[in-house]
Amino acid sequence: MNFLIRLSNSLQIWLLQHPSSLSDFIMRFFYVSDVLSYSLVTPQKFLLKRQQLLGQNFAALGRIIIGEYNLAAKIIAEPQQRAPYIGRFRCIPDRFSRHFLLFLSDQEVQGDDAHQKARQAVWNVALGPALKNTASPEAQDLLHELATIAHTNGNPPNLDDIGDDIQRTVVQYIMFVLLGVTLSPDQISDLKTLFFSEKPRKSLLVSKVKPLAPPANRLDEVKRLEDIALAIIEGSPAVCRYEPGAEDDMSRRELSVLLMQAIAIAGCLGSESLVRSLLTKVPPDLEIDLDNPYEVLKVVLETARRHAPVNNINTVSQTAMTVTINGRKRNFPKGTLLSANIGLANLDGSFFKEPLNFDPHRENLLAALNFNSVGEAKRRECPGRGIAEKMGSDLLIALRSKAAARNHETPCMNANPSESP
Numbered sequence: 001m002n003f004l005i006r007l008s009n010s011l012q013i014w015l016l017q018h019p020s021s022l023s024d025f026i027m028r029f030f031y032v033s034d035v036l037s038y039s040l041v042t043p044q045k046f047l048l049k050r051q052q053l054l055g056q057n058f059a060a061l062g063r064i065i066i067g068e069y070n071l072a073a074k075i076i077a078e079p080q081q082r083a084p085y086i087g088r089f090r091c092i093p094d095r096f097s098r099h100f101l102l103f104l105s106d107q108e109v110q111g112d113d114a115h116q117k118a119r120q121a122v123w124n125v126a127l128g129p130a131l132k133n134t135a136s137p138e139a140q141d142l143l144h145e146l147a148t149i150a151h152t153n154g155n156p157p158n159l160d161d162i163g164d165d166i167q168r169t170v171v172q173y174i175m176f177v178l179l180g181v182t183l184s185p186d187q188i189s190d191l192k193t194l195f196f197s198e199k200p201r202k203s204l205l206v207s208k209v210k211p212l213a214p215p216a217n218r219l220d221e222v223k224r225l226e227d228i229a230l231a232i233i234e235g236s237p238a239v240c241r242y243e244p245g246a247e248d249d250m251s252r253r254e255l256s257v258l259l260m261q262a263i264a265i266a267g268c269l270g271s272e273s274l275v276r277s278l279l280t281k282v283p284p285d286l287e288i289d290l291d292n293p294y295e296v297l298k299v300v301l302e303t304a305r306r307h308a309p310v311n312n313i314n315t316v317s318q319t320a321m322t323v324t325i326n327g328r329k330r331n332f333p334k335g336t337l338l339s340a341n342i343g344l345a346n347l348d349g350s351f352f353k354e355p356l357n358f359d360p361h362r363e364n365l366l367a368a369l370n371f372n373s374v375g376e377a378k379r380r381e382c383p384g385r386g387i388a389e390k391m392g393s394d395l396l397i398a399l400r401s402k403a404a405a406r407n408h409e410t411p412c413m414n415a416n417p418s419e420s421p
Contacts, residue, residue, distance in 0.1 A: 067344025
């Protein structure tokens with residue numbers, strides 16, 4: 001296995017150094033092989049195995065994976081031409097909204113302001129008001145209910161036993177805080193299928209990525225589920241108030257499509273990953289001052305550093321560049337596909353002391369590349385960062401409160417009330 005990983009790395013490096021129609025064609029086979037392996041063995045195992053063999057940077061998934069903190073941070077801070085890639089996947093662009101924020105980054109590189117306009121519309125309609133909704137009794141009840149379910153399934157809980165509950169909670173929470181929508185049981189089921197299914201004919205994301213996407217004429221179930229989601233979004237309290245203005249050129253329907261895709265891919269998939277880590281990866285004996293919001297947030301941020309909800313930030317290099325791979329400097333031409341890997345960069349021992357230790361008090365915690373953010377380069381930071389941090393903090397408080405209540409329970413010492421002193 002180690003030999004095959006090294007061979008794949010070497011061949012992909014050579015192909016990326018010598019771009020042509022033929023090398024692009026051959027690279028597709030490496031992409032398909034790696035994306036299947038990445039999905040089967042889990043991202044962290046796939047990435048850490050290659051890191052152990054090859055160092056922080058290596059070739060995989062048809063691109064150069066950058067796990068060196070300083071270089072990854074530089075890539076994130078510079079203008080990003082994203083091309084049709086999301087995470088590990090190569091996408092079919094025409095199956096996404098023309099206002100899809102990731103792909104609009106390509107126009108931003110060329111001086112276009114479409115990315116900023118679309119981002120501002122999403123903020124004005126959904127994300128800005130959502131911060132207030134996170135404190136509502138409805139949102140808090142959802143997280144407390146999930147905390148209760150988690151505690152009845154062990155400490156930490158078995159994720160296989162409560163995976164369905166996590167997904168249902170995330171769908172309800174995100175749709176409520178962003179759009180003010182309370183879903184019916186049937187709507188929860190439909191949106192959970194659309195957002196989380198791994199079946200190409202049911203999944204919003206998988207139906208749009210190569211090599212898994214079915215032909216356009218075989219997307220009936222995805223379209224049916226998307227129509228249900230769009231009807232909910234377009235009729236929501238948040239979107240009902242929207243009127244196109246001079247600052248954007250989106251109709252209400254176009255905004256709804258953009259929101260649906262953003263909610264599915266970033267809002268629900270990303271949040272689910274963070275929730276799963278908070279349920280199982282925070283050390284049970286870690287002392288947390290639940291009355292100090294900043295202390296709680298630091299635990300959430302350290303959890304995201306240790307177990308990145310999103311790994312790959314794909315960009316196309318704007319200049320020729322040199323990358324050190326397996327101790328050797330490698331030169332790559334302008335236009336090389338790069339992946340600034342948040343998961344590996346956040347575990348770079350040259351930047352984070354004892355990176356595998358869970359330490360929410362580490363001095364440079366805020367330098368972690370969580371949420372596609374570094375330094376002052378906030379214009380592409382995940383616009384839902386505040387929502388994710390608040391949801392994670394509130395869930396952590398609910399979990400610890402449940403644990404504290406259980407630890408202070410005492411059995412009845414006298415079963416006969418008449419004999420009580």
